[in-house]
Amino acid sequence: MGRLEGKTALVTGAASGIGLQTSIRLAEEGARVMMTDINLEKVRQQAEKIGANAAFLKLDITEEEEWISVLDETVKRFDRLDILVNSAGMVLIADVEQITLEDWRKVHAVNLDGTFLGCKHGVRVMKEFGAGSIINLSSVSGMIGGFNLAAYNSSKGAVRMLTKSVALHCARAGYGIRCNSIHPTFIETPMLESMIRDSPDPEKARQTLVRQVPLRRIGKPDDVANMIVYLASDESTFVTGTEMVIDGGVIAQ
Numbered sequence: 001m002g003r004l005e006g007k008t009a010l011v012t013g014a015a016s017g018i019g020l021q022t023s024i025r026l027a028e029e030g031a032r033v034m035m036t037d038i039n040l041e042k043v044r045q046q047a048e049k050i051g052a053n054a055a056f057l058k059l060d061i062t063e064e065e066e067w068i069s070v071l072d073e074t075v076k077r078f079d080r081l082d083i084l085v086n087s088a089g090m091v092l093i094a095d096v097e098q099i100t101l102e103d104w105r106k107v108h109a110v111n112l113d114g115t116f117l118g119c120k121h122g123v124r125v126m127k128e129f130g131a132g133s134i135i136n137l138s139s140v141s142g143m144i145g146g147f148n149l150a151a152y153n154s155s156k157g158a159v160r161m162l163t164k165s166v167a168l169h170c171a172r173a174g175y176g177i178r179c180n181s182i183h184p185t186f187i188e189t190p191m192l193e194s195m196i197r198d199s200p201d202p203e204k205a206r207q208t209l210v211r212q213v214p215l216r217r218i219g220k221p222d223d224v225a226n227m228i229v230y231l232a233s234d235e236s237t238f239v240t241g242t243e244m245v246i247d248g249g250v251i252a253q
Helices: 015-028 041-051 065-079 101-129 150-173 188-195 201-210 221-234
Strands: 008-011 032-035 055-059 085-087 132-138 177-184 242-248
Touching: 008 041, 015 032, 015 085, 015 101, 015 221, 032 041, 032 065, 041 055, 055 065, 065 101, 085 101, 101 132, 101 150, 101 177, 101 188, 132 150, 132 221, 150 177, 150 201, 177 221, 188 201, 221 242
Parallel strands: 008 032, 008 085, 032 055, 085 132, 132 177, 177 242
Antiparallel strands: none
16 A cells, blocks of 8 residues: 555646656555646646546646635545645746846745745645645755845745744644645756756756765755655654755755
């Protein structure tokens, strides 16, 4: 029997990268997974590859009404919601002088507002079942600064603290809902590959990243997804309000 047998999960940003690998691992462990993404065709294709344990819906995480509709549809289809993984996000390389107000707001709308809306309405749904696990994707960049990551640092740092507030609120209210954040460093995702590809010397850029990691490799989506499985499972019922760092030793330096 899988570690998540009988549970239902909703994953955002599930068409690629960490969200996709998380959906695959959750399904492998027996969960029924509602895969959501702003790209409906792409998430449909990935859900069909996973098979019977996966369904899919379009979700723009910055739109509150879409969150309400998708969560309600998930419960209607699967009868419950046990796990919410707020994985969708974006990165923008720009320092505080370069970034425009429009771009600043866009990054925060996706990374912070989208996570806030997921937590807000995820709690609304999960509390009816007396238990649940919310897992928010933050970043090592939510813990340490970067000179050219003004909006990304700010938004991911805010996700870190939002997670703690949600965890304490749910504990105080006796909902049985846990909330934790995940803090990866460089992970082999389309987002990272795009950043490397757009650099003047992609191979040099890749090696520069590798040299920053004591374990001397870029992380894999499975490195993150396996931690998410743990936080989603009953193995972590005494874990809430904490941050799981998956960085190959980066912030230990």
